[in-house]
Amino acid sequence: MIGPSKSIIHYVSPGGIVIPLSGHGVIGEPGFWIGNGPDGLGHIDVDSLFDSGALDEGEDYVGGVVDHAELDIPIHILGESNADFQRRKEFLKALIPRDRQGWLCAFTESTGWRMLATRRGSFKPAFGSDPALARGATYDTVFIADKPHSRTKDDEDEWQNKTGAGSGVLYLYPGPEAPGWPKFVFTGPGRLRLMYEGMDVTIPVTLAAGREIFIDTDERVQTIRERASMSADRGRNLWGLMKAQHFPNPIPRGVVSRIRFQVTGASTHTKLWATVPQRHEGLL
Structure with a gap:
């Protein structure tokens, strides 16, 4: 059941495995969570094209170019032990390959479900302590979208x-x-x-x-x-x-x-x- 006033975000692997990332369960329990400050979930970048002429003032707008997009999403990974944390980390990393696309899927009550095909760019840990002892860590994960418009x-x-x-x-x-x-x-x-x-x-x-x-x-x-x-x-x-x-x-x-x-x-x-x-x- 989807609760009111919550943004639901799931990642779906190329093989169809669904990983809830936001709007589920209780924060602090073992699993995967989106951290603070994700960037790229609510917009796309458009490079404007202009045409200029000799001795003319200013430029004329021609159009825009939409290149690939990079979504920078911190993901908390928490396990019940260090071994469980390491297992979860490798499991998630394997589900976000570079050579195939999965899907980031988001739901709100006003927009419904939207989906974006993505692949892994980087998966960089931000260790706060010795990773051999930790039960979890945050991974700054960059998702690359070849075509950055999301779909409904x-x-x-x-x-x-x-x-x-x-x-x-x-x-x-x-x-x-x-x-x-x-x-x-x-x-x-x-x-x-x-x-x-x-x-x-x-x-x-x-x-x-x-x-x-x-x-x-x-x-x-x-x-x-x-x-x-x-x-x-x-x-x-x-x-x-x-x-x-x-x-x-x-x-x-x-x-x-x-x-x-x-x-x-x-x-x-x-x-x-x-x-x-x-x-x-x-x-x-």
Whole structure:
């Protein structure tokens, strides 16, 4: 049971092991605890870009660059004995590898759960006494986030051609702080046309029943693949058939996007599912 007015922070290892770090139990009992002065839980750093001209006064703002983030979190590790403390320390360190990502997860009553993929940067002890005798110590732990925006549950919407109209509208909201690139899964039969945010894109394949198309509009990895419905394989790449068509525009932050679509040759089995990530500046 999550208590009122508490920030809950968990770390989830790449293998799925959950380590409570804040908002649980009684401070002073053996375990793991976030210490005083954690840095990076509530913000991200943005480097501003400016353009200047010769003999001009000042500079013109161009935009911002978001690099990787480093969260500096002191973690108290306390055991029932020195041997137990050493075991707990090695256990926690092994759960935060450098070559794979785990998740820092935070909950408050007002924001719900937010998650951030992280890896270990450093794990530096601050010994207050001889570590061979101590039952615990504080470790200044640096978590590195390759992509520093935290995530909440993705927004999603779905349509099925129950009326036989072959057209409809979906609504997606990327949240108030960052734009979002939607993903779609179109289940045949039919040929899909998407219209939103100033774009009008027709997928250049007519699907048979039992086939689906996966569409990722992210400008860095735009993908269109055909495969059998509910299949886990990668399927056939359709990007070469798109010619000059692509998805240049994300859904703007703070906007509920109205995604219109038409399906030629649809049946009552035709479906369209859509989702967009909701990203935030900070876990708390």
